[in-house]
Amino acid sequence: MILAIASGKGGTGKTTVSVNLARALGCDVRLLDCDVEEPNDHLFLKGSRAREEIVTIPIPQVDESLCDGCGECGRACQYHAIVSFGAKPLVFPEMCHGCGGCARVCPRKAIREVERRIGVIETDRAGNITLIQGRLDVGEAMAPPLIRAVKAHLQNGLPAILDAPPGTSCPVIAAIRGADLVLLVTEPTPFGLHDLRLAVEMVRALGIPFGVVVNRVGIGDDRVHVYCREGKIPVLLEIPDDRRIAESYSRGELIVESLPEYRGLFLSLIDKTMNRNNS
Amino acid sequence: MKELVVISGKGGTGKTSVTASFAVLAGRQVVADCDVDAADLHLILSPRIKERHEFRSGHEAVIRRDDCRGCGTCLELCRFGAVRMGGGTEGDAVFEIDPVACEGCGVCVRFCPQHAIDFPERLCGEWMISDTRCGTMVHARLGTAAENSGKLVSTVRREARRIAEEENRSLVIVDGPPGIGCPVIASLTGATVVLVVTEPTVSGEHDLERVLSLTRHFNIPTAICVNKWDLNPEMTRRIEAGALRAGARVAGRIRYDRSVTLAQMQERAVVEIGGPCAEDIERIWKQLGLQEEA
Numbered sequence: 393m394i395l396a397i398a399s400g401k402g403g404t405g406k407t408t409v410s411v412n413l414a415r416a417l418g419c420d421v422r423l424l425d426c427d428v429e430e431p432n433d434h435l436f437l438k439g440s441r442a443r444e445e446i447v448t449i450p451i452p453q454v455d456e457s458l459c460d461g462c463g464e465c466g467r468a469c470q471y472h473a474i475v476s477f478g479a480k481p482l483v484f485p486e487m488c489h490g491c492g493g494c495a496r497v498c499p500r501k502a503i504r505e506v507e508r509r510i511g512v513i514e515t516d517r518a519g520n521i522t523l524i525q526g527r528l529d530v531g532e533a534m535a536p537p538l539i540r541a542v543k544a545h546l547q548n549g550l551p552a553i554l555d556a557p558p559g560t561s562c563p564v565i566a567a568i569r570g571a572d573l574v575l576l577v578t579e580p581t582p583f584g585l586h587d588l589r590l591a592v593e594m595v596r597a598l599g600i601p602f603g604v605v606v607n608r609v610g611i612g613d614d615r616v617h618v619y620c621r622e623g624k625i626p627v628l629l630e631i632p633d634d635r636r637i638a639e640s641y642s643r644g645e646l647i648v649e650s651l652p653e654y655r656g657l658f659l660s661l662i663d664k665t666m667n668r669n670n671s
Numbered sequence: 672m673k674e675l676v677v678i679s680g681k682g683g684t685g686k687t688s689v690t691a692s693f694a695v696l697a698g699r700q701v702v703a704d705c706d707v708d709a710a711d712l713h714l715i716l717s718p719r720i721k722e723r724h725e726f727r728s729g730h731e732a733v734i735r736r737d738d739c740r741g742c743g744t745c746l747e748l749c750r751f752g753a754v755r756m757g758g759g760t761e762g763d764a765v766f767e768i769d770p771v772a773c774e775g776c777g778v779c780v781r782f783c784p785q786h787a788i789d790f791p792e793r794l795c796g797e798w799m800i801s802d803t804r805c806g807t808m809v810h811a812r813l814g815t816a817a818e819n820s821g822k823l824v825s826t827v828r829r830e831a832r833r834i835a836e837e838e839n840r841s842l843v844i845v846d847g848p849p850g851i852g853c854p855v856i857a858s859l860t861g862a863t864v865v866l867v868v869t870e871p872t873v874s875g876e877h878d879l880e881r882v883l884s885l886t887r888h889f890n891i892p893t894a895i896c897v898n899k900w901d902l903n904p905e906m907t908r909r910i911e912a913g914a915l916r917a918g919a920r921v922a923g924r925i926r927y928d929r930s931v932t933l934a935q936m937q938e939r940a941v942v943e944i945g946g947p948c949a950e951d952i953e954r955i956w957k958q959l960g961l962q963e964e965a
Contacts, residue, residue: 400709402849403683407874429850430680430881432874470729470777491750491776530884533821533853540752558682558849559708561813561820565771582935583687587709593815598771611932635902635927642903644873 393666394552396571397605398595400587402558404577405607405631408641409661410555411436412648414521416658417666422552424545425525426567428511428538433555434525435644439518447526447541448507449490449534456480458502465494465503486533511538513545536566543570551666560594568595573665574602575628580612585619592625603628603665629661672835673863673961674828674843676705680878682849684870685898688931690846691715691940692952697962699806700842703831705824705858707796707811712846715940718801718808726796726811728822729775732768738787739765745779745788754779771816793818798827800834807834821853828858842961851885860889866922866959867895871906879910883917894920896955899927923955 397410411433414423425433452465452474459480466476473487474494485508495503511528526542528535535557543566546552556567568574574595578588588604595602603626606616610633620627631637631654640650648655675693679686691712694702704712734745736757741764746754751774757767768779768788780788795818798811809831811823831843847858859865865886869875879895886893895914900907911921930946942949 401683401711402679402709403681429852429855430874430878432681432877435873435877468777468781470775489774489776491774491778492748493776493778493781496748496778497781528852530851530881531856531888533856535850535852559820560815561708561854562816562818563852565816569772581932582714582938583711586711586714590709590815597815611929612936638899638902638927641874642870642872642906 394546394554394571395665396554396556396568396574397577398556398564398568398574398591399558399577400560400591401578401583404579404584405605406555406558406577407432407436408607408647409575409577409605410553412646412658413661414553415646416648416655417551417662418520420520420550422545422547422550423521423523424542424552424554425523426539426542427555427557428526428528428535428542429557431525431527433523434516436646437516437518437521437523439516439521439523441514442517443515445513446509447511447513447538448509449488449537450492450505451485451488451490451508452483452494452503453506454481454483455502455504458500460500462499464497464499468493468497489534490537510534513542535563539563539566560590564594565598568600569598571600574600575605575665576602577605577607578616579608580606580614580616584612585615588616588619592623605629605631607631608633628664629657631657672832672841672843674832674845675959675961676845676847676859676862676865677868678847678855678859678865678882679849679868680851680882681869681874684868684875685925685931686868687711687846688935688941689868689952690844692942692949693844693956694805695940695942696953696956697805697842697844700840700844701806701831701835701838702803702808703827703843703845704808704810705827705845705854706848707813707820707823707827707854708848710810710812713810715935715938716803716805716808717938718803718810720799720801722800724798725794726798726823726826727792728795729793729818730777730790731770731773731775731793732777732779733789733791734767735787735789736765738785740785741765742784744782744784748778748782774818796823798823798830800830806840807838809834821857824848824854824857851881855885859886859891862891864959865891865893867893868898869895869910870899871897871903871910876906876910876913880913880917883914883919887918894922894959896922896925898925900924902927922958923951925951
């Protein structure tokens with residue numbers, strides 16, 4: 393069972409839901425932090441570092457002694473990552489997607505691929521949770537290859553919770569593709585509803601079953617609930633607006649530990665999601 | 672012409688609420704919503720759309736089913752996991768491209784022995800020019816599951832600057848996206864000043880650190896403000912001290928106040944309904960000193 397936690401709007405509580413759910417689950421679980429631009433799960437779990445691996449993508453390197461400046465590579469590249477002006481081509485590494493097209497089209501075999509670092513994957517152990525988080529290097533533009541590398545740590549049959557980046561574009565898609573169920577976290581405000589609609593469109597386009605988590609219930613109105621009711625979208629968890637939750641979050645604490653009265657909420661979410669699928 | 676870009680690193684810190692207030696305080700300038708993934712500024716500024724433009728960017732591979740012989744060359748060459756079985760039985764299979772996974776590199780198109788793969792331009796979204804009570808606004812909508820948000824961000828910014836020049840405005844106010852990746856880089860390179868709106872939480876602190884290394888990387892003058900600062904005063908002080916050490920300016924603090932949500936419900940900017948938060952935001956606006964000459 394792979395459960396992905398996503399949201400159109402940022403800051404609605406993806407991290408809160410992910411880490412508390414993982415802890416409340418009790419059994420061994422992998423938590424994949426795919427918000428590689430700003431990974432936060434580790435701040436709440438404080439585990440011990442078990443492993444670090446560097447993630448690279450292949451980029452072209454041109455052998456000048458073989459290149460005759462024919463320009464075929466530049467014509468093949470769709471990303472303007474290799475450009476030739478009748479001489480040895482220039483490579484713009486941060487534009488390169490690593491498709492390998494230039495090396496393949498070069499008639500003189502003058503291009504070989506070398507690895508370029510884009511980030512790291514860090515594995516932490518924290519009790520029942522194995523946290524696997526991607527961390528994109530600052531200044532790097534492309535999150536999807538790193539997200540795919542984080543997801544390569546999924547293991548068949550083992551339960552996994554996947555904390556996705558916010559939004560609805562390529563990094564989010566890279567994260568939630570292949571999940572069994574997506575939880576869309578939102579808040580009962582105009583911004584929350586607007587971005588939830590976009591997220592719903594996205595998961596529908598991908599054909600993944602989904603439900604909604606409404607966070608900070610009480611700050612706005614019932615527009616998100618009405619939307620879910622009319623669209624027959626299940627609301628699987630409601631977290632009330634409680635300043636103590638915000639304060640506990642601010643200190644990096646887990647709600648299920650610092651405010652045990654809310655533990656039941658997460659246990660019931662587990663019943664409705666992870667356990668349902670197992671039986 | 673000056674350009675202020677408001678970003679946050681972490682999402683949901685109040686970036687859009689602050690930007691909308693700035694747009695009101697600035698009088699009639701030019702506003703750009705570069706959070707093209709989850710654009711919310713229009714929910715406050717109620718734009719009347721004057722122009723719509725399609726946003727096309729890159730290409731996508733499409734296999735012509737009738738011409739596919741099922742040789743599997745595309746499957747073997749694709750590095751993005753975008754090729755999948757599209758029906759037929761073994762030995763007689765045909766392939767198809769998952770448009771969501773395709774990154775438009777064109778390698779399969781070029782090497783398909785049957786030349787059975789088309790490569791049309793991809794429609795990724797649209798961008799709009801609108802009238803608002805705070806002046807002209809440029810905003811966009813990225814298509815569902817679409818790529819190239821960075822290019823769309825660049826388009827929105829370029830148009831906003833063009834319009835500011837045309838209308839003889841001195842300031843462009845940009846609502847940026849969360850994170851530190853491609854759309855963020857596209858929204859802040861070359862800006863006059865960046866304001867980072869953060870919050871006094873462990874996540875806010877962690878994400879701010881990464882955003883500040885990004886703005887330093889691109890050499891852009893940066894100021895920060897802590898929203899909901901009284902949620903954790905100690906953390907606020909720590910964040911401000913860290914920001915100063917990282918070479919950023921501290922532009923002010925904003926209280927934790929219901930008026931922010933209340934304003935959003937009424938489709939108005941915080942400074943339009945008043946209250947303690949509004950005062951805080953006005954102070955930050957003056958601190959930024961972008962309209963000294965006025």
